[in-house]
Amino acid sequence: MAVFKEEHRDAPLLLDSEHAIDAMVDALIVAGPLHKGAQLESLDRQMLSSGLPDHIFLVGVSADGRFGILSYSTGEEGALIPAGKxxxxxxxxxxNTYxxxxxxxxxxPVDVVxxxxxxxxxxxxxxxxxLEWREEPY
Incomplete structure (x- = not known):
């Protein structure tokens, strides 16, 4: 499921096909400057005892729609971003405006996203x- 618009906070968008995923990325490309990223969580993974997901996958698209950023984090692996320069x-x-x-x-490149x-x-x-991953610097 994905959250990238205000209405998704209470009703996350279900990504259940490649078509739905492409539509979400396309929506990020054309979105205004306050909605260029999405937070994804998988419904197939176990939740923590707190009821929160054990992972977060962040996906962002640049203002020109040509590039993007990815971040994958879990309690075991920490926060990871793509490897490279x-x-x-x-x-x-x-x-979502934050x-x-x-x-x-x-x-x-957005095709890698x-x-x-x-x-x-x-x-x-x-x-x-x-793609390869590395620890996100803080």
């Missing part, structure tokens, strides 16, 4: 393997 010192993506800064992020989201959703919430 940083494209900027800091990138700020808006998630800014989220990524330090030294390697932004990836699409592949990673599809892999996340279709694998039951596993960390995508279509």
């Amino acid at each position: 940083a494209t900027v010192p800091v990138a700020t993506y808006m998630f 800014p989220r800064e990524f330090l030294e992020p390697p932004e990836v 699409r592949r990673a989201v599809k892999e996340f959703v279709l694998s039951g919430g596993q960390r995508p393997t279509c």
Whole structure:
């Protein structure tokens, strides 16, 4: 499920097909500047005893729609971003009007964003393997 618009806070968008995933990424590409990121959670994974998900997958699309950012985090693995050379010192993506800064992020082409989201959703919430990951610097 995905949250990237105000109406998704109470009713997250169900991503149940490749078509739905493409539609979500397309919506991020054309969204206004305050809605360029989505928070995804898999319904196929176990919840923590607190009732919260044991993982979070963040997906952001740049203002021009050509690049994006990915962040995958779990309690076991910590917060991960794509491996590679940083494209900027800091990138700020808006998630439902809230800014989220990524330090030294390697932004990836939007087609990689699409592949990673599809892999996340279709694998039951596993960390995508279509790209390499590294710890997110803080």
